[in-house]
Amino acid sequence: MDAIFIAILPGWHGRRLKRTFPRHVRLALKLSGAVADLVALVRHGRTFRLLQPSQREELLNRMAHHRWAWPRALVQWWKLVALVTWLPPEDSTDADRRLGA
Amino acid sequence: MLIDGSARSIDEAADFVIVGSGAAGATAARWLTALGRSVVVVEEGAPPKPARGDAWEALTTLYRDAGSMAALGADVLPLLQGRCVGGTTVINGAIQVPLPEEVWAEWVAAEPRWATLLPFAALEAARERNDVEMGVAKTPGDLWGGNGNTFFRGMQGKATATWRNAPGCVGAGRCLQGCPHGAKQSVDLSMLPKAIAAGARVYARCKVERIVFEAGRAVGVDGIFEGGKPFRARASRAVFVAASAIQTPWLLARSGVKDVGVGFMCHPGAGMAGLFAREINGLPHATQAMESHAMRGEGFKLETLGMPRAFQAARVPGVGALFEERLQQLDRVAIWGVAARAEARGRVRRGPWGPLVQYTPSPADRVKLLKGLSILAEAMLCAEAIEVWPAVHGAPEAITTVKQARDLANLPPLAGAVPMVATHFFCGVRVDDNFQVNGIPALVAIDSSIFPSNIGVNPMTSIMAVATVIAERWGG
Numbered sequence: 171m172d173a174i175f176i177a178i179l180p181g182w183h184g185r186r187l188k189r190t191f192p193r194h195v196r197l198a199l200k201l202s203g204a205v206a207d208l209v210a211l212v213r214h215g216r217t218f219r220l221l222q223p224s225q226r227e228e229l230l231n232r233m234a235h236h237r238w239a240w241p242r243a244l245v246q247w248w249k250l251v252a253l254v255t256w257l258p259p260e261d262s263t264d265a266d267r268r269l270g271a
Numbered sequence: 272m273l274i275d276g277s278a279r280s281i282d283e284a285a286d287f288v289i290v291g292s293g294a295a296g297a298t299a300a301r302w303l304t305a306l307g308r309s310v311v312v313v314e315e316g317a318p319p320k321p322a323r324g325d326a327w328e329a330l331t332t333l334y335r336d337a338g339s340m341a342a343l344g345a346d347v348l349p350l351l352q353g354r355c356v357g358g359t360t361v362i363n364g365a366i367q368v369p370l371p372e373e374v375w376a377e378w379v380a381a382e383p384r385w386a387t388l389l390p391f392a393a394l395e396a397a398r399e400r401n402d403v404e405m406g407v408a409k410t411p412g413d414l415w416g417g418n419g420n421t422f423f424r425g426m427q428g429k430a431t432a433t434w435r436n437a438p439g440c441v442g443a444g445r446c447l448q449g450c451p452h453g454a455k456q457s458v459d460l461s462m463l464p465k466a467i468a469a470g471a472r473v474y475a476r477c478k479v480e481r482i483v484f485e486a487g488r489a490v491g492v493d494g495i496f497e498g499g500k501p502f503r504a505r506a507s508r509a510v511f512v513a514a515s516a517i518q519t520p521w522l523l524a525r526s527g528v529k530d531v532g533v534g535f536m537c538h539p540g541a542g543m544a545g546l547f548a549r550e551i552n553g554l555p556h557a558t559q560a561m562e563s564h565a566m567r568g569e570g571f572k573l574e575t576l577g578m579p580r581a582f583q584a585a586r587v588p589g590v591g592a593l594f595e596e597r598l599q600q601l602d603r604v605a606i607w608g609v610a611a612r613a614e615a616r617g618r619v620r621r622g623p624w625g626p627l628v629q630y631t632p633s634p635a636d637r638v639k640l641l642k643g644l645s646i647l648a649e650a651m652l653c654a655e656a657i658e659v660w661p662a663v664h665g666a667p668e669a670i671t672t673v674k675q676a677r678d679l680a681n682l683p684p685l686a687g688a689v690p691m692v693a694t695h696f697f698c699g700v701r702v703d704d705n706f707q708v709n710g711i712p713a714l715v716a717i718d719s720s721i722f723p724s725n726i727g728v729n730p731m732t733s734i735m736a737v738a739t740v741i742a743e744r745w746g747g
Contacts, residue, residue, distance in 0.1 A: 178590045185327065194624045196338040227591035234590065235664075239687020242664060243347035246585065246690060249594075253581040256327050 171203045173219040175252035177226035178245075184255035199251065202244055210232065272467060272588030273356070275318055276476040277496045283472065285309040287745070288492055288624050289511040290479045290522065293358020294734040295718035296513035297458035297466065298401065299742040304469035309330020311504045312466070312473040313494055316355035319449045319459060326579035329448035333362050336625070340517075342617065342693070344519045344631035345686035347518070348539060351694045352515060355449075356475050359515070360731055363694070364446050364559035365435040366574070367407045368728035369398055369494035370736065371567070378723045384722065388704060388741055397739035398732055404465070405456040406438030414442045418605050421547065425650030429565040434575070435557065436461070436731075442555020444577040447523045458735075476503050482510055482526040482714065487716035509713040509745055513738065516696035516720040520619040521626035523700065523716075528708060531700055532619030532626075536725040538695040540610040541640045542576060542588040545651035545659040546597075552577070563652040567612075567727055571643045574729045576606045588660050589667050605651065610642025610695070611636050612727035619699055637684035640691065648676035664688040697725045706741050716742045 175182040187196050203218075206229070210218040214225055221229065230248075233241040274281075287303055289296045292314040300310045319333055330338045335354035342348040353359035375394070410432040415423065423430045437446070439454040448454055453460060463473060476497040479584040483491045483503075489510040494502040514518045558577035566573065583606055587597045601603035617630030632640075643661070648659045648670055658669040665682045667675055680690065699721040703710040717738045719730055724732055 178594065180591060180595055181557075186391065191331075191337045191339060195336060223591075230590045237664075239345075239347060239664070243687065243690070245590070246347075249590070250582070250585040253584050254330060256581070 171199060171248075173226065174203060174206055174248050175255070176232055177223065178249050178252045179256060182252055182256055184252065184257055187251070187255065190268070202247070205244060205249075273318065273463075273473045273475065276498060277474070277500055277502070277560055278498060280500050281474070281496075281502045282341060283311045283502075285311040285472070285504065285506060286495075287311070287510045287511055287699050288313065288490060288504045288506040289513055291358060291512070291514035291518070291718070292356050292459070292463060292473060293353065293513065293515065293718075294360050294458055294731050295738040296511070297357065297462040298650060298735040298738040299511055299513060299717055300466035300471045300473075301404070301462040302739050302742040303746040304466045304471050304478075304541070306743065308508070308746045310466065310471040312463075312471060312503065313477050313479050313492060313502070314356050314473065314475045315478045316353070316358075316401060317476050318356045319361045325448065325670045326581035329362065334450050342628040342630040343511070344617070344629060346539075346632055346689075346691060347687060348630060348632070349692045350537075350628060350696070351692060352517065352519065352696075356463070356473065357457045359694070360457035361449050361459060362447055363731060364574075364576075365437045366559050366562065366729040367402065367436055367732045370394055370726060370733040371728060374726045375418060381723060384704060388706070389737060394733075394736045397736040398596050401732070401735045405436035405461045407434055407436050408438060409434050410557050410560045414440060414555055414557040415560045416442065416444070417549065417551040417553055418556060419560030421551060421605055422561040422607060422650070422656045424574070425654030426563050426702065427650075427653065430561045430563045433557070433559055433562050435559075437557070440557055444552070444554060444556050444558050445579075446558035446577070447582075448579055474502065475495060477694050479522060482512070482522065484711075488712040496690060506713065509715045511742075512708070512714070512716045513718045515718055516699050516722075517619055517626050517628060519716055519720040520699045521621065523708060524621050528711065528714070530709065534698045535561070535617040535619050535628060535630060536615070536697040536746075537613060537630065537651075537693040538610045538725055538727070539613050539636060539640065539691040539693050540608050541644055541689050541691050542586055542608045543644050543647040543651065543659065543661060545605050545607075545648075545656035546600060547603050547605060547654075547656050550602050552602050564725070564728075566643065566646065569639065569642065570727065571609050571611045571639045572728065573607065573647060576608045586662065587661060605656070607647045607651070609640055611639040611643065612725055613639070616698070634684040636672075637689055640689045641682055641684060642680045644689070645676055645678075646681035648679055649673055652676055661677045662690050693729050696724065697722045697730070706744075715741065715745065733734070
């Protein structure tokens, strides 16, 4: 999932979803990561992690504007999890740091 | 006495055993103990201890399933509930709205017995008493903040300050994370302490697994503490179930009660984000300072939303570099919301990991949300927003003209077009004239699961009023 979170929020470095989130939610999140891999394989012949940053961004943008609701919802969910788990680095701006505070 | 978990088995007995310590359970405990009845309250979650007040801490300590519960249906609909002592009252926006008389009249028109079961005058009297207990007052002007003042200006005379149960509010804007200052009088700080002072025993971190029946009568509950030790409580008079319109039907179904969870309703809501030239989120400000009931006749209400910054940031469109750039402007982003009195009904079933909510808003419900978003977008532009981000499929990513804002209302109400979230839940449990579930002796439901319909306004006040009336009827 880290590759997806970094594509959404460059420089993302975050907490792990251990125990605090229910097991089925963590499982669903992992499985949803496989969707990104599947789409990447179909479009670029490589898994999401192996894509160039610009390709990752383009793929997520395509999902975020898809005519079906579920790819849009997936991107929204990843975005929310990325933001909630994000630990901004010490040298980040005040605005960044206050995202988590 | 509040007992936070237990390292040994507990066997309790009282006149009343109450499952759930939220708006309904805590209020019932307050008024039952005032009548001299002995009460045991059982709560699955822990006592709230908000410290940092960030989204992570709130989600992982106060929200059920860390905020990841969602309805199964054609739309993606997250369902947010509290799971802590005080329930959802700990994480709501503190808005207090009385039960609209027209809604009560609808209930009576559909089933005349509600006129004698829950007389409007009795509900109003109960509400007034509870309002005093919680210090309900109108949000003062100095707590409107940038968001509230902008909403007031944009709505052009159709907005009013909210009434809130936060008498000592300092404007930290953190109601949804659990007030870090103890100013919001959620029921864990208002009703439960008085119940405890009058002898109630509250068990936290204890999950009720099933209701115990003897000869067809509810006589207590069996549960388990977080550490694995068993819990049993016997009720000589009644078991009150007050676990919400999602958890109550689920517990009843687990306990073998038939025909529950049918007809579930909620208030799906959607948010609108707008970028302004001036700072919007500076402190102090109340989390939800302003609202508009002007469109209640059309089935929706509008309000300001002060969210944890991570939630707020999730409403900013884009990914990657563009998203990061937009986040730098987060202090200038206002979030306003529309909540619809949806007509759709769903069902709460037993799922593999917990309650499974099947629910799809109807096309008419989506139209209400689109209309509300259209009004909010226009109001934002009227209040000099640089651009508005509707996050609605089929609409431009950024809206800059009134025409574009008005066009939102005319978009086709397709499933999944509007990102939604629901926080108010109703219906699913049928009660007899003594509020007993399906007529089962001494098994009493007292939360919004017994409401005949959703109510179109924030339900905490109404839930507490109904719980008060039922508690006094049983306890008197």
